[in-house]
Amino acid sequence: MKYTLKNVSLPNGDRTNVVVSGELISAIGQSTEGEVIDCTNLMVLPGLVDLHTHLREPGKEDSETVLSGSQSAVMGGFTAVSAMANTSPVADTAGVVEQVFRLGKEAGLCAVYPVGAVTVGLAGERLAELGAMADSAAQVRVFSDDGKCVSDPLVMRRALEYVKSFNGVIAQHAQDPRLTEHAQMNEGEVSSRLGLSGWPAVAEEAIIARDILLADHVKSRLHICHLTTKGGVELVRWAKSQGINVTAEVTPHHLLLTDDLVESYDPVYKVNPPLRTSQDVMALRAGLADGTIDIVATDHAPHPAEEKECEWSAASFGMLGLETALSVVAKTMVSEGLMSWEDVVRVMSTNPARIGGYARQGQQILVGSPANLTVINPTESWSVDKEKLLSKSRNTPFHGHVLPVKVVHTIFEGVIVVKDGKLTGKKHE
Amino acid sequence: MKNQLLSINDLSHEDVIAILATATQLEKITTGPTKKLPTLRGRTVVNLFFEDSTRTRISFETAAKRLSADVINFSAKGSSVSKGESLKDTAQTLQAMGADAVVIRHGSSGAAQRLADSGWINATVINAGDGTHEHPTQALLDAYTISKRFPDNNRDFSSLKIAIVGDILHSRVARSNVLLLTMMGAKVTLIAPPTLLPVGVEKWPVNISYDLDAELESFDVVMMLRIQLERMSNYYFPSEREYARRYGLNETRLKRMKKNSIVMHPGPMNRGLEISAASADSARSVIIDQVGNGVVTRMAVLYLLLGGATLSEVLS
Ligand SMILES: [Zn+2]
Numbered sequence: 001m002k003y004t005l006k007n008v009s010l011p012n013g014d015r016t017n018v019v020v021s022g023e024l025i026s027a028i029g030q031s032t033e034g035e036v037i038d039c040t041n042l043m044v045l046p047g048l049v050d051l052h053t054h055l056r057e058p059g060k061e062d063s064e065t066v067l068s069g070s071q072s073a074v075m076g077g078f079t080a081v082s083a084m085a086n087t088s089p090v091a092d093t094a095g096v097v098e099q100v101f102r103l104g105k106e107a108g109l110c111a112v113y114p115v116g117a118v119t120v121g122l123a124g125e126r127l128a129e130l131g132a133m134a135d136s137a138a139q140v141r142v143f144s145d146d147g148k149c150v151s152d153p154l155v156m157r158r159a160l161e162y163v164k165s166f167n168g169v170i171a172q173h174a175q176d177p178r179l180t181e182h183a184q185m186n187e188g189e190v191s192s193r194l195g196l197s198g199w200p201a202v203a204e205e206a207i208i209a210r211d212i213l214l215a216d217h218v219k220s221r222l223h224i225c226h227l228t229t230k231g232g233v234e235l236v237r238w239a240k241s242q243g244i245n246v247t248a249e250v251t252p253h254h255l256l257l258t259d260d261l262v263e264s265y266d267p268v269y270k271v272n273p274p275l276r277t278s279q280d281v282m283a284l285r286a287g288l289a290d291g292t293i294d295i296v297a298t299d300h301a302p303h304p305a306e307e308k309e310c311e312w313s314a315a316s317f318g319m320l321g322l323e324t325a326l327s328v329v330a331k332t333m334v335s336e337g338l339m340s341w342e343d344v345v346r347v348m349s350t351n352p353a354r355i356g357g358y359a360r361q362g363q364q365i366l367v368g369s370p371a372n373l374t375v376i377n378p379t380e381s382w383s384v385d386k387e388k389l390l391s392k393s394r395n396t397p398f399h400g401h402v403l404p405v406k407v408v409h410t411i412f413e414g415v416i417v418v419k420d421g422k423l424t425g426k427k428h429e
Numbered sequence: 430m431k432n433q434l435l436s437i438n439d440l441s442h443e444d445v446i447a448i449l450a451t452a453t454q455l456e457k458i459t460t461g462p463t464k465k466l467p468t469l470r471g472r473t474v475v476n477l478f479f480e481d482s483t484r485t486r487i488s489f490e491t492a493a494k495r496l497s498a499d500v501i502n503f504s505a506k507g508s509s510v511s512k513g514e515s516l517k518d519t520a521q522t523l524q525a526m527g528a529d530a531v532v533i534r535h536g537s538s539g540a541a542q543r544l545a546d547s548g549w550i551n552a553t554v555i556n557a558g559d560g561t562h563e564h565p566t567q568a569l570l571d572a573y574t575i576s577k578r579f580p581d582n583n584r585d586f587s588s589l590k591i592a593i594v595g596d597i598l599h600s601r602v603a604r605s606n607v608l609l610l611t612m613m614g615a616k617v618t619l620i621a622p623p624t625l626l627p628v629g630v631e632k633w634p635v636n637i638s639y640d641l642d643a644e645l646e647s648f649d650v651v652m653m654l655r656i657q658l659e660r661m662s663n664y665y666f667p668s669e670r671e672y673a674r675r676y677g678l679n680e681t682r683l684k685r686m687k688k689n690s691i692v693m694h695p696g697p698m699n700r701g702l703e704i705s706a707a708s709a710d711s712a713r714s715v716i717i718d719q720v721g722n723g724v725v726t727r728m729a730v731l732y733l734l735l736g737g738a739t740l741s742e743v744l745s
Contacts, residue, residue: 184538192629195538195562195604200628264546265539309547310515311537313560 001414002026002034003374010143010365011042011341012404017305018044020371023414028367039375042408047079047372048111048326049352051171052225052297052319055081055112057103058096059088064105064302064392066112069322071109072300072391074417075373076322077407080111080353080361081300083121087145089279092117092138093126098256100118101138106424107418110410113356116140116224118159122148129160134166135225141357144171146225148205150175152243156211160220167354169247169261172211175273178307179203184313186259186274194262196312199274201229207233212239212246224248225357226299228273230283237292247355249297250284252328253319256282257397267308268397271301288347289338295352298325302393320396326376327403334378335404341378359411375409382406390423430607434472434540435556437608442582444733445572445612451729452573452722457593459495459725468499469735475528478536479500479505484696485557488720489532490565492727498735519547529553530735538562546680550707553570553679553734561599567695568605570726574719575650577733578691594620595654595678595703596665598627600688602695603654607635618644620674620727624665643675645685652693653678669702677701678708 005018019027019034027033064072066083073081081201083100085091092102097114104112104129116133120126122145150172159170167305180203185191187198208224210236215222227233227248232256236248255270258278261269269275287293301318308315329348331337339347353362363369386399409419414428432533440448464733474493476486486502493500494590499518505557507521516535523531530553532539538560547566556673575591576584591610597619598605611634619626619638630637638644645651649736657673666672673679683705686692692704692713700706 047446078440187628189629189632192627192633193604195560195601198628265542308517309517311535311540313537314516 001235003385004032004034004036005039005044006029006032006036008296008375011043011045011345020411020414022050023370025367026373028365037409041376041377042375042378043341044365045077045341045376046349046362046365047374047410048077048348049080049356049358050078050300050322050325051082051116051295051352051356052146052299052300053083053322054086055083055100056302057087058099060193062392066100067107068390068392069300070104070107070109070112071256071423072322072389074410074412074423075390075407076324077376077410078322079111079372079374079410080113080358081322081413082113082115082142082356084146085117085144086117090117090121091115092120092122093155094129094132094400097133097138097140098136105429108428110412111358111361113142114140114356115146115171116143118143118145118150119155122257124148124150124155126150126164129153130159130162130168132398134168141166141168142171142223143168144173144225146171146173149173149175149177151207153210153214155204157214157218160215160222161218166219166359169221169223171225172207172234174204174207174211175226176206177204179206185262186276188259188277190259190262194265195196196262201231201276204229204273205231205235208235209236212236212244215246216242216244219247222246226251226254226273226297226329227284227287227293228254228276228280230280233283233287233292237287240292245412247294247351248292250288252292252321252325253295253397255281255288255332256328265312267310267312268319270312270317272317273318285332285336285338288333289343294347295355296325296329296347297352298322302391303395304393308395317394320389320393323392324384324396324398324403326407327382328398329376330405333401335424338373371411371414373411374407375411377406377408381420432734433545433554434565434730435545435554437568437605437612439567442612445569446584448569448726448729448733449573449576451605451733452725455728455732456725465495465497467497468732469496471503471736472498472529473524473527473730474498474530474532475503475526477503477505477523477531477533482534482558485534487726488723489557491724492731495719496728496731498575501528502692513584516544517547517549520544520547521677523552525539525551530555530731532557534558535703536560543610555730555734558601562601564601564721565603565605565663566727566730567602568609569694569730570719570723571606571652571693572609573726574693574715574722575691577722578715578742586610586616589649590618591615591650591652592618592620592648593652593654594641594678595656595686596656596660597621597627598625598629599657599660606652607633608704611635618648620676621668641682641714644686645682646687649687649690650693651678651686651690655695656695656699656703671703677703677705680707683711683713685701685707686713695719
């Protein structure tokens, strides 16, 4: 199969034709081959890579499946997602990660890289068989108890040490459990008025500080999931200045939304870690722009309606993210003049692929690169309608928002899986 | 006036004055020969209580019955609700029953607003206490009680200094009272150990003190809050004895209070902990008045929100 993305803009603004043959980019320049797809006014990016996705399968297929999550991902321009381990059963054995990996292959829409649990059952007590997951068909390199924090400092130290033998990384959900018992929202002026138990910034920052020091001590690789506080950004900035091997992520929702939205008591705004203050949002944007924060990751967390149609404290934590991520980054960073499209490529494709060790993802648009590509219309805005999302769930906080940038085509290993904003095909093994 | 009472923020200053004035009239009428008024005849008021509170439920029930409304008590605790029936299902049931007003008490902050905003029910929603958020009718009855004890102020509290003492962090009574009493002009001081003040309280329009003794002589009103004993297990304070010694209203402190000042407590009291028996039963105490004032204040709220026959029609 051959086709040409004709007159398409590259992230640096240059216009050219990009020819795809089979799974690879075969030519860039003036020539056209095969089917010609007019991309005037469109821009091609390396396919987006999400390092933090909850696909819910196995166990919670009423919220999402590997297939529905893959559909949602490619509609959002992602060609790779990382399936978090807090499924049922937990992805803490080679058997479960291989099952998720196989389901990803069967869906055939994007790469699905399972994340392995750090500890058995996410209980924080005994290390899961990290080596067996690394050696499995899924070749797991990212390990996380996400949803829970690896709070025992000795367990965290051992995990960081152990994964060095296969160049793994521990992705930490930084939340001191004692400081966040019954926590419902950011602790501050808004929580004081609303009478909701506080989730203080220090509960995140204390774990980040500890883990930075542990990673330095054992000379291993640490990744901080979903950074949300100004203080956390400063800690990571300091660690990088010391040459400590730490990377950090921020979610799209933490780049845009603030804790005053909780005044509605609408659980669509309930998320963990919680929405913070506008000061934190500004610090996160600055940190992402200057490279302190390496990546944007969605923390896509689908929930069925009944887990959000209830009183605040009974509701589940989490928000959808895959189909709105690029648009929110465009709104908060590109439109605000904080980042260029090349920067977007860095934080949403190159860096997450590097951290995850995803060799066929996040590559520059060059002849010979795998054709994992996202074609966008950078000047078209759209109104988010939760009923039209491809996720099985509806818990987006952006319903009704008008956001910039439409994903037009998504190309996975040469196969056009989304064309003109609609699902078209899949990759057959 | 809004068609709901979820928070004191739903009320304007004029609304508050209207409620207190109506309560005064209702008190006059119902202490006379006609205890019961026909104003809400044919209307249905549902008491939806997800948390046990016999006192508050009886107060609302009495208020509604004195206005001739039909009252349904829906005690959700121990029923299907606790077995997983959601707030949504319950609301839809009440909608089908034709409830005109739902008085909701719930352990979760924001539950009343959730019920009102969700579109599950058309009834007027009245918050009878939601988690640690608000308890607006308690604040209204407290303001009514204060205005009766300081009649010369004519419902303007700007010359009054009011202390609220105790577990501010977990108190819906304190949150509603801070909003209402400051709206009426009072100078409010919150007195508590730092552990029982919420982070963010420095943004509230109040003074903060950790010392009950510092300005005790200056307060016109001292409102004591209930301390829940389970707080001790979360390190909020070291022992009951130490709490009582530092923050309890004992007789020594009672004697130091200003002339004509009053002692309040929303109940139920822990006698000997936050308030000594002698303080609770002293001449300064208006705690018993608060109970009676609760009924007329809640009558005023139901009357104004449900817009029944006007008082002048009733009186003629
Ligand atoms: Zn997490």
